[in-house]
Amino acid sequence: MDRITAHYLIETPYDLADAAAVLAGEQSSGTFVSVPGETEELKKRFAARVENIEVLETVENPSIPGDVYNSEFKRAKVSVSWSIGNFQDNIPTLISTLQGNLYELRQFTGLKLDDFELPTWYEGKFKGPAFGAEDTKVLADVKPGRPMIGTIIKPSIGMSPEETAKLVKDLIEAGIDFIKDDELMTSSSNSPFKKRVELIMREVNHFQQKTGKKVMYAFNISGDLDTLKKNYDTILKHKGTCAILSINSVGWSGVKEIADRGQLSIHGHRNGWGMLNRHPLLGINFPAYAKLWRLAGVDQLHVNGIRNKFWESDESVIRSIKSCSTTFLDHKKLLPVVSSGQWGGQAFDTYKFTNTTDLLYMAGGGIMAHPSGPTGGVKALKQAWEGAVNGKTLEETAKEHKEFRESVEKFGGK
Incomplete structure (x- = not known):
């Protein structure tokens, strides 16, 4: 199915790929532990995917409080995608996904939604600006x-x-x-x-x-x-x-x-x-x-x-x-x-x-x-x-x- 892609600026003391995977899991089918029913078939249809990681600089001090266990905090641009099947045309649910509990994740000492793209499936679903x-x-x-x-x-x-x-x-x-x-x-x-x-x-x-x-x-x-x-x-x-x-x-x-x-x-x-x-x-x-x-x-x-x-x-x-x-x-x-x-x-x-x-x-x-x-x-x-x-x-x-x-x-x- 068509997918929605969001782009984030992140900062983390963890491995970048691991931190991005936590973000994707938390904001789709996953939680902090495997649960019954989260089958491979389900994940294939509804789990978020990490599409790209662009490594930026490393800093010595965290931008916001988080799970600090070393003195290196890596920054990156991360792109994550979701199936439109997760939301259909429910934009408040989309907002909850793009901007929800991910701000609470202890793995991040910085996280900001920068932009997102919607597939053409959404054309005609919303009136948009009248003028x-x-x-x-x-x-x-x-x-x-x-x-x-x-x-x-x-x-x-x-x-x-x-x-x-x-x-x-x-x-x-x-x-x-x-x-x-x-x-x-x-x-x-x-x-x-x-x-x-x-x-x-x-x-x-x-x-x-x-x-x-x-x-x-x-x-x-x-x-x-x-x-x-x-x-x-x-x-x-x-x-x-x-x-x-x-x-x-x-x-x-x-x-x-x-x-x-x-x-x-x-x-x-x-x-x-x-x-x-x-x-x-x-x-x-x-x-x-x-x-x-x-x-x-x-x-x-x-x-x-x-x-x-x-x-x-x-x-x-x-x-x-x-x-x-x-x-x-x-x-x-x-x-x-x-x-x-x-x-x-x-x-x-x-x-x-x-x-x-x-x-x-x-x-x-x-x-x-x-x-x-x-x-x-x-x-x-x-x-x-x-x-x-x-x-x-x-x-x-x-x-x-x-x-x-x-x-x-x-x-x-x-």
Whole structure:
């Protein structure tokens, strides 16, 4: 039968082949001891196979606690495969296999799921992103050749619906493409969800009637399944186009249940990502993570940003952006959401290293704190991206455009 192959980064004080065999056994038909019924025929059909071991470096100290019996810890890239007969189209079971008890195995002092491949048997089994990168940009009336320019409502929580709607009006008139609730904001005591949607969409729809452009506002609908459905319907009632889900909190099955409705672009916020990825040899890397959420139907997914305010390296961010557009079954490409301490200055390297404008470029302070206000901030970001795409340098673009020059003076340091 067709097989699923997963790729791991591992570290172990044991022989690499022995450690990999333990991983394969624990995550399929085996346990710590032979049991009746685990026949050769059964193992041939359902046991995991170690397909490849690529030896890397050896280190003196373990990355995480484990079964330490010597001073050498060997690292490797290991590929393991399973029959699709183990899972069929049950993705939570697949996740349990790829990321389950293997993190508990004492044989490993480091283990991270890096990526995986699914056979073509899975094509057509899942709807995947309803809009993806291209159609989400169409929903927001953003023409090809530039990214969507977006921002976040700040302060994150505490403003009334009326105050939020006033800020949204100002941002829309400034020329923004996308605005979103913060992940901390759903329905608070002073800002009930229904009231906030009603007032914000009144501004969005009014601007569309005047200009023809419908700015995309992403409302945070995160909650239990009943709340997700109720909030989703509220957005539709007021002619909204986008919903945010805190995907790590809602869970794969809840996200899929909502995304399968296919009427709103789903903005996947990955808050909690550091817990899953920050350690270099524990958790999951973005290529595998993105594929799981692509199966669930997420259209937009956070990837951090170049020279961000968090811990993630530029190399990791670039790999994440590129992985959103890799071919995966018959699914549409994801829209990478570039955010975290961004202003126009990072646009040049972002484009240089990814060569794409199919992304959502988010700036909070880079827009709100611009010397000429939000209008100047939005203009500056558009000017930066136009310069980057046309092969101009940051310095050349700053000379040509007042708003971007002000950004450089404000945010660019030396």
